[in-house]
Amino acid sequence: MKRVERAKRGKAVKRVSRRRAAPRSLALGLAVAATAAAGTATVGTGATPAHAAACxxxxxxxxxxxxxxxxxxxxxxxxxxxxxxxxxxxxxQYAAAYPAQVRAQVGAGMWVGNHSYTHPHLTQLGQAQIDSEISRTQQAIANAGGGTPNLFRPPYGETNTTVRTVAAKYGLTQVIWDVDSQDWNGASTDAIVRAAARLTNGQIMLMHEWSANTLAAIPRIAQTLASKGLCSGRISPQTGRAVAP
Incomplete structure (x- = not known):
């Protein structure tokens, strides 16, 4: 698996009333039931109701x-x-090889985007090759149970008119980033957390699933965002910015 991102381009072009109070026992029962229902509703989403209320x-x-x-x-x-x-x-290529993991991503409440098939430098390829990279990935993710992606991130953040045109052909919105964690470049856990602290409303942060330091940073990223009143959202295909889930 190709594990090193090179030459990342910087910040790119890359949320009842009641007439009469219910008896205390009934109110308690309703509260317990509501809590249980809320817990059921968030299974598979990773959402935290307390966080959502504070966003x-x-x-x-x-x-x-x-x-x-x-x-x-x-x-x-x-x-x-x-x-x-x-x-x-x-x-x-990895969606095709590990379809159960694509389904696990969706089951955990994540969104799945297209990152090309083999992670080449797309700007060095012809239109037919770019089309193959993007279209095969659309199919692989759909076949794996990840749905049809509507977001596309070009490898290395490298893009041009041809890449954008092919992506648009498949209904894909190109997504770069505002904050680069630099985890691909060996950034420490502390540095990754500091990067997350720079995020502001609507912005996007780049990380990689294979980075051990990024994995270790996740609890602190959650704390950092919560301290700023920020919640993790989805990327809007219309605007390419972060919005409420």
Whole structure:
């Protein structure tokens, strides 16, 4: 699996009333039932009701280069335990190889995007090759149970008119990033948390599912965002910005 992102381009072009009070026992029973129902509703979403109520803005956490049997389960577990949702930009070759992990991503409440099939430098390829990279990934993710992606992240953040045109042909919105965690470049856990602290409403953060330091940073990222009133959201296909789930 290709594990090193090179030459990341910076910040790119890359949320009842009642007439009469119910008896205390009934009210308690209703409260317990409501709590249980809420717990059921959030299974598979990783959402935290307390966080949702405190949101003053949304940011998008994104993870490139999955899925895998080595890293995806631990990453999904960490995200869910910390009430976070994220967009997983999967390579088509890995979606085809590990379809159960694509389904696990969806089951954990994550969104799945297209990150090309083999992670090439798309700007060095012809239109037919770019089309193959993007279309095969669309098919691989759909076949794996991830739905049909509407978001596309070009490898290395490298794009041009041809790449954008082909992506648009498949109904894909190109997504770069505002904050680069630098985990691909060996950033420490502390540095990754500091990067997350720079996020503001609507912004997108780049991370990678294979980084051990990123995995370790997730609880602190959740705390950092909560302290700023920010919640993890989805990326709007219309605007390419982070919005409420």
């Amino acid at each position: 003053t803005g949304y940011v998008a956490l994104t993870f490139d280069d999955g899925p895998s049997t080595t890293h995806t389960p631990a990453l999904l577990n960490a995200l869910r335990q910390n009430g976070l949702r994220a967009t997983m930009f999967n390579q088509g």
